[in-house]
Amino acid sequence: MRLTAESAFVLHARPWRETSLLVEVLSERHGRLGLVARGVQGPKRQALRAALQPLQWIRFDAVQTGELARLNTAEAMDVAPRLGGEAMLSGFYLNELTLRLAPRQDPAPELYDAYARARQRLGAGEPLAWTLRRYERDLLEALGFGFDWHHDGDGDPIDPAARYRLDPEHGPRRLLSDRGHGDRSSAATGRGLLALADDRLPEGDDLPGLRRAMRGVLAHHLGPRGLKSWEMLSELGRVAAPRDGHTTGE
Structure with missing residues (x-):
C-alpha cells in the first residue's frame, strides 16, 4: 500500500542499524504506523531528522509492505512545541500513552x-494536569x-457530592460511606467527574482524585507493565497536582 501526503504526529523515534531510524507515528487516516527511515545520518539529511522528532506534525510518503512501512519523504508542517520541565514530561507521557494503547494500522480519526x-494546549501553556485528563478521556473514548x-x-x-471509583468495564461506581480507605484514596469526586464530562x-481539589x-x-x-513516565514522576516525588492544575499530577 502506498501512503501519499499522509498527515501524522511523531510519537517516538529510535536509532536502527547504523544510519536509520524506527519511527512510530499517529497518522490521520491509518492510525498508528511504524516507519523505517533509512539513511537519515549526514548533513544533507538534517531536515529529515528534525522532522522525525517526537511531537512534530509531519506530512510523509511511504510504502507499506508489512508491519513496518518504508519512509520515502517527510516534511515538518509546523514548529513543534518547545517544552521544558514538567511540560516536556507531559509531552513524553502523551506520546508514551498513545504508543502503548493505540493499535497499529487501525484508523482512529x-x-x-x-x-x-x-x-x-501543551504548546499554549494551558494547565498540564487538566490537559492530560482531557486527553485521557478522549483517548479512552476514541479506542x-x-x-x-x-x-x-x-x-x-x-451526584456532585459523592465519591466514585472508575471501574474499567462498567464506569463510575459510587462509594458508600462504609467503604474502606483504600477505595476512597483512588476515588474521584462526582463534581470532578461532571466537570470532566x-x-x-x-x-x-478535584484534580488529584x-x-x-x-x-x-x-x-x-x-x-502489568506500567509507563516509564509514571516511574519518572514517582522518582521525582511529583505525585499530586497543585490547586491551580498546572503540574502534570501524573
Whole structure:
C-alpha cells in the first residue's frame, strides 16, 4: 500500500542499524504506523531528522509492505512545541500513552484530533494536569473504552457530592460511606467527574482524585507493565497536582 501526503504526529523515534531510524507515528487516516527511515545520518539529511522528532506534525510518503512501512519523504508542517520541565514530561507521557494503547494500522480519526488538541494546549501553556485528563478521556473514548461521565455504572446520575471509583468495564461506581480507605484514596469526586464530562476545568481539589481514578483505568488497559513516565514522576516525588492544575499530577 502506498501512503501519499499522509498527515501524522511523531510519537517516538529510535536509532536502527547504523544510519536509520524506527519511527512510530499517529497518522490521520491509518492510525498508528511504524516507519523505517533509512539513511537519515549526514548533513544533507538534517531536515529529515528534525522532522522525525517526537511531537512534530509531519506530512510523509511511504510504502507499506508489512508491519513496518518504508519512509520515502517527510516534511515538518509546523514548529513543534518547545517544552521544558514538567511540560516536556507531559509531552513524553502523551506520546508514551498513545504508543502503548493505540493499535497499529487501525484508523482512529477521533484520537488524531484529540492528540492535536492536547499538543496545542501543551504548546499554549494551558494547565498540564487538566490537559492530560482531557486527553485521557478522549483517548479512552476514541479506542472504545469510554464512559457516560454523567451517569454511574447503574445508570444513575452522578451526584456532585459523592465519591466514585472508575471501574474499567462498567464506569463510575459510587462509594458508600462504609467503604474502606483504600477505595476512597483512588476515588474521584462526582463534581470532578461532571466537570470532566462537560469539559469544564474542575476545582483544584478535584484534580488529584481525577488523576488517581483515571490512572486505575489506564493501568487496567495497559496491563502489568506500567509507563516509564509514571516511574519518572514517582522518582521525582511529583505525585499530586497543585490547586491551580498546572503540574502534570501524573
